[in-house]
Amino acid sequence: MxxxxxxxxxxxxxxxxxxxxxxxxxxxxxxxQQYDTTxxxxxPNVYNIPEPVPRPEPRSRYGNKSSYTVNGRTYYVLxxxxxxxxxxxxxxxxxxxxxHLTSSLExxxxxxxxxxxxxxxxxxxxxxxxxxxxxxVVVRINDRGPFVSGRIIDLSYVAALRIGIWRHGTGRVEVxxxxxxxxxxxxxxxxxxxxxxxxGPLYVQVGSFEDRHNAKRLHDRLDRAGLQNVSTHxxxxxxxxxxxxxLGPLPNAATARRVLVRVHALGLYSAQILSGS
Numbered sequence: 001m002x003x004x005x006x007x008x009x010x011x012x013x014x015x016x017x018x019x020x021x022x023x024x025x026x027x028x029x030x031x032x033q034q035y036d037t038t039x040x041x042x043x044p045n046v047y048n049i050p051e052p053v054p055r056p057e058p059r060s061r062y063g064n065k066s067s068y069t070v071n072g073r074t075y076y077v078l079x080x081x082x083x084x085x086x087x088x089x090x091x092x093x094x095x096x097x098x099x100h101l102t103s104s105l106e107x108x109x110x111x112x113x114x115x116x117x118x119x120x121x122x123x124x125x126x127x128x129x130x131x132x133x134x135x136x137v138v139v140r141i142n143d144r145g146p147f148v149s150g151r152i153i154d155l156s157y158v159a160a161l162r163i164g165i166w167r168h169g170t171g172r173v174e175v176x177x178x179x180x181x182x183x184x185x186x187x188x189x190x191x192x193x194x195x196x197x198x199x200g201p202l203y204v205q206v207g208s209f210e211d212r213h214n215a216k217r218l219h220d221r222l223d224r225a226g227l228q229n230v231s232t233h234x235x236x237x238x239x240x241x242x243x244x245x246x247l248g249p250l251p252n253a254a255t256a257r258r259v260l261v262r263v264h265a266l267g268l269y270s271a272q273i274l275s276g277s
Contacts, residue, residue, distance in 0.1 A: 039095050039157065044111065046162040051113050051254065052140040054125040054180040063103030063122045063144055070147050081124040081141075081177030085265060088152035090128065090173040092160035102143035110157035116143035117153055117175075125178040127261045128153060130163040130171055134228060136258045137162040138178070176265045201249035202256045206263055206271045208244045215243035222247070225266055227259070246274075 067076045078084065093116075097108045104122040108114070120126065120141045129136040139159050146154040153175050157166065165171030206222065209215040215232050222230045222245070233244050247263070250256045256273045263271040 039098075039110070043161065044158060046158050049111065049113065049158055049162075051138045052125060054138065054178045056180050057123050060104035060122040060142075062105045068144075073147075075118045078119050078121055078177075080179060081120050081126060082179035082181075084120060084126070084177030085174065086152050087131065087172070087174045089150050089170050090153045090155055090160070090165055090175075091146050091148070091151050091170045092155040092157060092166055094157040104142045106142050108143070108156075112156060113137055113139045113159045113162070114143070114156045115139040115141050115153050115159060116145040117141045118144060118147070120177060125180060126153075127176045127178060127258060127265075128155065128159065128163060129174045129176070129262070130165060131174055131226075132171060133164050134226070135163040136262070138258070138261075176261065178261065201275065202253060203246040203248035203250065203274050204256060204259045204263060204271055205274050206245045206247065206268055208242050210240065210242060212243045215245050218245045221266070222263075225262075227262065 064077055067074055069075070094110050098110050100108050102108050102116070115126065115128065117126070122142055124141045125138060126141060127136055127138055137159050139155065143154070151170070153173065155165070160166035163171070163173070165173070207215065207218045219230055219232050227247055229247055229249070231246055233246065235242050235244060247259055248256075250259060253273070260271060260273060
């Protein structure tokens with residue numbers, strides 16, 4: 001949706017119709033392309049494109065009405081992304097919408113990690129995970145949509161490329177809202193871990209216990225949540241044995257931060273990123 005406050009009803013309806021819903025969508029009358037496509041040329045290296053850093057931003061003056069109606073259905077915009085978790089189908093949008101205004105009156109850039117949501121505030125941040133392969137990306141929500149049944153988020157081209165759904169057009173994902181005011185998220189993000197600057201392997205340590213049965217319960221919980229590379233290690237500290245539950249080793253700091261967000265979404269806020277074996 002491209003929602004501009006104060007315009008005529010006819011223009012508003014036209015802008016609503018322009019909300020991205022999927023590649024191959026027919027022309028709504030305001031775009032030079034009839035169907036959406038991928039950009040021509042070589043596929044970009046998505047790992048060279050920086051993910052957005054969640055930080056508090058003022059709510060956009062546009063696209064944040066408390067409720068709005070599209071195709072006879074009313075949607076209610078959330079006050080915050082905190083606690084938002086939903087699973088469903090993601091789609092993506094590309095060249096047809098490149099440079100056009102989003103619902104927040106920002107220009108759509110398919111080479112940035114952005115997305116459209118029907119209910120998350122503009123702007124806000126979310127972690128999107130492809131449930132088929134476990135790949136995830138942090139996106140900045142700056143648009144409304146997709147208004148297609150069963151779809152919960154519209155990703156930019158590079159975001160879809162990053163998590164591996166662009167070729168099929170859609171994919172099943174989990175969307176976790178990120179609250180940048182959460183001190184756990186902010187301290188973890190700014191804790192000094194920069195990709196390539198940390199010596200040794202990286203891990204997310206979720207818990208350390210004297211009782212191995214407590215460690216096993218946490219280990220099993222992480223397994224059930226679908227997290228990968230869960231391990232429990234026994235270590236001696238000042239003559240006392242501890243059982244540490246960790247995720248890893250992880251290839252870089254960006255991956256470690258994404259894993260940490262998933263762990264925090266389970267309410268395990270004592271988890272932290274550690275380096276070394």
